[in-house]
Amino acid sequence: MKKLLLALLVVGLAACNDSDAGNSDAAATQNQAASSDNRTLAESRLQQVYGSHVSVEAATLIANGQILEVILEGGPAIYMTPDASHLIYRDELIAIDGPQAVNITQQRMNPRRAESLAAVADSDTVLFPAKGEQKALINVFTDIDCGYCQKLHQEIPRINELGITVRYLAYPRSGIQDPQTGRPTQSFQKINYVWCQDDRKTAMSEMKNTQRELNSLSRQLRAGDAAVQTRVNELQNTLVSNMKAGAACQEPIAAQYQLGQKLGVNGTPAIIVDDGRLFPGYMPAEELARELGVL
Numbered sequence: 001m002k003k004l005l006l007a008l009l010v011v012g013l014a015a016c017n018d019s020d021a022g023n024s025d026a027a028a029t030q031n032q033a034a035s036s037d038n039r040t041l042a043e044s045r046l047q048q049v050y051g052s053h054v055s056v057e058a059a060t061l062i063a064n065g066q067i068l069e070v071i072l073e074g075g076p077a078i079y080m081t082p083d084a085s086h087l088i089y090r091d092e093l094i095a096i097d098g099p100q101a102v103n104i105t106q107q108r109m110n111p112r113r114a115e116s117l118a119a120v121a122d123s124d125t126v127l128f129p130a131k132g133e134q135k136a137l138i139n140v141f142t143d144i145d146c147g148y149c150q151k152l153h154q155e156i157p158r159i160n161e162l163g164i165t166v167r168y169l170a171y172p173r174s175g176i177q178d179p180q181t182g183r184p185t186q187s188f189q190k191i192n193y194v195w196c197q198d199d200r201k202t203a204m205s206e207m208k209n210t211q212r213e214l215n216s217l218s219r220q221l222r223a224g225d226a227a228v229q230t231r232v233n234e235l236q237n238t239l240v241s242n243m244k245a246g247a248a249c250q251e252p253i254a255a256q257y258q259l260g261q262k263l264g265v266n267g268t269p270a271i272i273v274d275d276g277r278l279f280p281g282y283m284p285a286e287e288l289a290r291e292l293g294v295l
Contacts, residue, residue, distance in 0.1 A: 045084040045085070049101045055074075128160055135164065144187065145211060153208045175187070189247070
């Protein structure tokens with residue numbers, strides 16, 4: 001009897017093990033199928049918006065099935081909803097609506113931006129009004145050192161001709177104070193000088209043009225080129241003199257810098273239209289006018 005029980009027990013254990021193996025294999029097959037389905041779904045949705053070059057290496061449900069982790073071929077992981085209708089990219093929630101990507105985070109920020117900027121008085125900005133009838137208004141967070149800010153400034157006359165008013169707000173890219181020395185940064189000092197002048201429009205153009213020429217000449221500078229070096233020295237002296245001239249002046253540079261950070265500005269130029277939409281970076285005058293419905 002003992003031998004029979006032992007034999008049954010051995011058979012039973014063997015049968016149990018065989019069943020577990022079968023269940024395990026089935027579960028693995030199901031998981032592989034689900035993973036393949038998730039990968040196909042994520043890739044299809046992403047390609048609708050970003051093009052057929054997008055390739056997904058793997059897609060796995062995590063966080064108890066609440067989040068789809070998508071590994072891009074040759075790229076980072078991104079995170080999507082299980083139905084791949086939304087994704088998180090650079091801390092922003094994007095909805096995939098057919099062939100379009102809708103930035104939900106930015107949409108929700110637009111009213112806040114519009115309200116905050118409407119509260120900034122024209123007298124606290126550098127104003128370049130539209131010529132003739134004003135058809136649109138833009139707020140531009142700007143910096144003196146920024147090359148694309150200088151490039152955009154070259155287009156201000158054309159932008160104004162198209163009926164667009166430009167309100168400059170200060171956004172010194174290096175911040176207000178140097179974290180190591182505690183002293184005002186050069187970016188702050190340069191733009192503070194502009195706000196401290198009675199004629200801010202002229203001061204803005206002079207500072208941007210001076211910095212633009214200095215940047216250009218510095219790239220061309222070669223050892224022994226005395227003429228270029230002399231001009232570089234003149235431009236640097238002008239900037240230093242202007243920074244000193246504005247040192248005793250207290251203008252709302254820090255407040256505008258902090259406002260920019262609050263409104264999602266992380267680089268310059270940052271163009272915000274009167275309905276709160278944010279266009280990061282440089283845009284040619286005609287392209288900007290088309291976005292605003294002016295052309």
